[in-house]
Amino acid sequence: MNSQSWIIILSVGFFIMAFGFIAAIVFLIYASLEIRRAAQAFREFLKNTEEKINPVMEETEQTLKSLKKVSDDVGTVTENARNFSSALYEIVNNIRAISNVVHDVREGVSLRVLGLRAGIKTALEVLIKNLRS
Numbered sequence: 001m002n003s004q005s006w007i008i009i010l011s012v013g014f015f016i017m018a019f020g021f022i023a024a025i026v027f028l029i030y031a032s033l034e035i036r037r038a039a040q041a042f043r044e045f046l047k048n049t050e051e052k053i054n055p056v057m058e059e060t061e062q063t064l065k066s067l068k069k070v071s072d073d074v075g076t077v078t079e080n081a082r083n084f085s086s087a088l089y090e091i092v093n094n095i096r097a098i099s100n101v102v103h104d105v106r107e108g109v110s111l112r113v114l115g116l117r118a119g120i121k122t123a124l125e126v127l128i129k130n131l132r133s
Helices: 002-132
Strands: none
Touching: none
16 A cells, blocks of 8 residues: 555646646746737837937927027127127227326426416516516
């Protein structure tokens, strides 16, 4: 009986093992089908995403080109403002120089007038003094 019970135990173990092997094969087939479905869904997702992203990328590229143009224009305006400021600085310096020249001329004329006045006054005093004597 001993050998028959071993045969029964081994037979049952073999059937359990065979059933487990078949169950594993069925599970692997099911898993591979699910993986294939998931891969197909992922490909579809990537295709849809690419179709949606392409217009966004083109619009972003146009926006970046517009921003570059605006920044270039701002650079040009800034350069023009610098040139204008430099020109104004030169004008202010020229006006200051002209003001100094006018001031010097005015002082020179004023001194000449004062000198002429003093000379005329002295000449009149001398003339009056000579006429009285």
